[in-house]
Amino acid sequence: MNAQYIDSNAALNKFCTQLEHSSWLAIDSEFIREKTYYPELALIQIANNDHIACIDPYKIDQFSALIELFNNPDIVKIFHSPSQDLELFAHFFSAVPQNIFDTQLAASLLGIGNQIGYADLVNKLCNVQLDKKHTRTDWSRRPLSESELDYALDDVRYLGDIYQQLTQRLIETQRLEWLKADFAALSDINHYQIQWSSLWQKVKGNQKIKGRDLHYADQLCQWREKRAQHKNLPKRWIIKDEDIIDIARLNPQKIEDFKAIRTLKEGFINHQGKQIINLFKQADEIAEEEWPKHEKFKTLSVNQQTKADCLMAICKKLATQNDMAQATLTSKKDIDQLVLGKTSKLNEGWRFEMAGDTCNKFLRGELNIHIDKEGILQLI
Template sequence: MTVLYIDSDTALTQFCSEIQHSKWLAIDTEFLREKTYYPQLCLIQIANDDIIACVDPIAIKDLTPLLNLLYQPDITLVFHAARQDLELLYLLKNSLPPNLFDTQLAATILGDGDQIGYGNLVKQRLDVSLDKAHSRADWTQRPLSPEQLEYAADDVRYLCELYHQMSADLEKQQRTEWLKEDFAALSNADNYVADPETIWRKIRGAGKLKGVQLAVLQQLAAWREQRAMDRDRPRRWILKDEVMLDLARFAPEKPEKLSQIRGLEARDIERSGRAIIDVISKAKQTPPEQWPILLKPEPLSNQQEALIDALMALLRKFCDEQSITPIAVASRKDIEKLVRGEKDLALLQGWRYQIVGHHLTDFISGHLSVTADTQQIHTKEV
């Protein structure tokens, strides 16, 4: 199919009118975020069985006609690894489209692999090798070359074929319903909104701090997050994680002490030193009962570790029998939580429970016996 390049409001309105009766649309985006906090939307690729278009959001000032179309409740949007594309849509409209299909998620329960990339899935299922020449292109630059547009178009051209094929496979294997909750979870806005007050929990190394140190880290992380948002700059440009950890650990009280923090550049001290000291000072005044707590679970015993190993083996067995990638059902961390007695687990709900979860709980409760030979594991209800 010829690839349309949509770079005017008039052309966009006409294009949306042409595809408004589509039952589904394949969507992909090109964006950059190396120098910004928020991703910079550079191109939107859209396709159905009849047409492929590359919409230029840099040239077009009003994307309302397209957004109105994409959010229609009777249109399913088809993505591969949807989260980053959905983040962009959320930033544009402050809400998420209702009906989604993600070929990467579908791949996990069709036996195509966990976290499989688009190129690998296209090669595996359609025997097409995609050109990777423009994977690192600067999509903010104009004009876009014909080669770039073809490269971008391929991201939805084959997504259409994958959608038809994988939808049919899911229906044939009676697994279409399995993914409804997973797809619905993609439309949860909490996945795309950073909370400055809790972002400190994602900082690697926070577990080595305690008491007032965590209070300092929490407030530094909140300050950094808000500053990054306001200035639309990457977090690491404001303060690197390792610098924040040292600031929380040593809690300097005067700007001149900041030079002793490894990795904190002179220009950062000049620009933000006073603000950093103010944040630290305020955090140190936090009453102890308000200090954040990072709960650490009790170490597992050797026997519990052995139980987890056994459950992981059973997980792989039952997933292999269903041609499902094990990580689509549960991770080792999920199995550890199960052993610790936690109940609020995806493994214990829906299709995951039906095909694997109940076997694992039966094994723990002694209602499933396990034997083995050199070829496979055998299970029997007790």
């Protein structure tokens, strides 16, 4: 198929017309975000069985035809590990493609590596070694060379073949239905909205503080996020994580107090110090029951830890039987949560079908385990 370079509204509309009867579309994007809060969309790559193209978003200002394709539930949208692409589309188009198929997630469910990279998956399933010479390309630069565009197109060139191979294997192993809930969640635009009340949980060092200090850090995180959005600058350029923790602990009452934190620049103190002091004063008016709190992780008793160890062994056996990495199936946290009777992914969807039901039977005493003469774990 001949590659196209789409750099006008008319060309995009024509291209979208060519794609509207597709059964699937392979999609990828290139973006820049080193110096901005919002990722800057620099290129969109799309392919189907007959067409492949790079779309230049700098030359186009009417994307309604493309968004209509994205929203068409009858067309499968194939991505590889799409979270960043979907976050970008949610911001840029105020829409997220519907009917998504994630090749990385599908591959992990089939035991083809845990979170396998795209190049490795292409090599494994298509026997093609992708060129990596343009991994550091500035995709916002124009014009892009023919070699760079061809490199970008490789990101969608093989997705259709991979999708068809993975789908066939999923059908053969009766696992296609397992992925529907996970894929549906990817198309939920709310998944890509900011969770304001939990921003503090992503701040490095938040476990070191609690109470009023954590409350101040929470307010400072929200202030930073809004300022970063307004100025379209990386959050770390507004204020670093470690400075958030230090300022929250300090609870400055006057500008001079900020100087106790040696990593704060004088310009920041002079321009933002008063705002932060006022921010903390306003925070003092919020009732303590509304302050953020760390989730209390209960330490497992000796008996509970023994149960958790047994569940880990059970999950490892079941993952191996299903040609899957144990890490794809479960984690230590999920097993501990199950033992404690709390919410666990092992009680959801395909994980419950593969292992969660068995684990619950063991916890209820309806199933036992033992090691046979060959040293193999058996479920009885």
